Amino acid sequence: AKGYQGEMDYMGKHGAKRTRPAQLHAGTIRVISARMDYSPRAADPGAVLADRGKAFVSRYALGRDYHKLMRDRLQELRARIEREAGAFGGRVFTDSAPVMEVELARKAGLGWRGKNTLLLARDAGSYFFLGEIYTDLPLPVDAPAAGHCGTCARCIEVCPTRAIVAPYKIDARRCISYLTIELKGSIPEDLRPLVGNRVYGCDDCQMACPWNRFAQRSVEPDFALRNGLDAADLVDLFAWSEEEFRRRMAGSAIFRIGYERWLRNLAVGLGNAPTSERVIAALRARAHDPSELVREHVAWALARHARKGAAGERDDGRVGQARERGAAHY
Structure with a gap:
């Protein structure tokens, strides 16, 4: 309801x-x-x-x-x-x-x-x-x-x-x-x-x-x-071509979401990743992707890194929250 x-x-x-x-x-x-x-x-x-x-x-x-x-x-x-x-x-x-x-x-x-x-x-x-x-x-x-x-x-x-x-x-x-x-x-x-x-x-x-x-x-x-x-590695996955995605994900549950949404999700992950030349280069390489959905999320990710850079935020890539450090089973 x-x-x-x-x-x-x-x-x-x-x-x-x-x-x-x-x-x-x-x-x-x-x-x-x-x-x-x-x-x-x-x-x-x-x-x-x-x-x-x-x-x-x-x-x-x-x-x-x-x-x-x-x-x-x-x-x-x-x-x-x-x-x-x-x-x-x-x-x-x-x-x-x-x-x-x-x-x-x-x-x-x-x-x-x-x-x-x-x-x-x-x-x-x-x-x-x-x-x-x-x-x-x-x-x-x-x-x-x-x-x-x-x-x-x-x-x-x-x-x-x-x-x-x-x-x-x-x-x-x-x-x-x-x-x-x-x-x-x-x-x-x-x-x-x-x-x-x-x-x-x-x-x-x-x-x-x-x-x-x-x-x-x-x-x-x-x-x-x-x-x-x-x-x-986020950057490595983001570099996959559609052919590589289809080949590697054949038989996987991930195949169902398709290449476009896979890139969308990775763009968000890269937007939340530590700022580095490698991350920025990977995002810029997809800035003119044929998919409007991918372009939108890449633009957001690049803007997020730009804001972090302007604010001079320290970012070492480690998340300190206890909830992300521990695992009950593993």
Whole structure:
């Protein structure tokens, strides 16, 4: 009602289907909810955030896109169930339809909803993907998981843009994950300095969560680090051609945002980076980019460095806030 969904209009358009599974797949009387851990072995995210010359990429996007793997595993699970119970009507979902994944997983006992709205599990934190099998099998119903956040509000306190406006409520228009992934146009100017060096997603609320001390390392080869994106140099990434972006990001979740928005995000990161001849040269090289969106963010970044230079600000590229130095899990 307050427009918290931003450009994600689909969240309102499919309200009935989201809350009534049988309207999404006829005959559904049960939902099997499953999780897949994705946390890879990677550079300390707190250290990457603190070094503003580096690009921070959300941990879930460091490997290959998960949708196909998760879908294949759920199809395997369905086949196993059919071998035991016989053929049944059903459908597999992996973030591919209006499914209330977190609420279904909570009701299935996989975990509870954290104040950052993510599902939390005592043995896994929140570094996992969710998927579902809608089925007409009359399976026994599991008990919902109890919540274990208590009075903790670290996720709310640590959010760089104050996007978590209240426990269990997010204004997506301020969320860095939304701004760098879902938003198609310009990132609001007042939020650009707060984005920092986060060029794809944001994990601050997860890094601050005490339960992520128990997050499980993924053993899936698909989720292993690719292209050194755990601690890549902003200038190096900004130099990629579109062909190089497509080649390197093929099979990655990042591929979905496209080259133009990738450059937009990097321009913001470079605007927040330590001022140096190398950074300025990289930005100037894109000042006449064919994309108006890219040109706008490059111009902002150059103006930001000019203001810092005029003010004589000292900038050593290290961020001192405790929230960007530490990581609960890493």
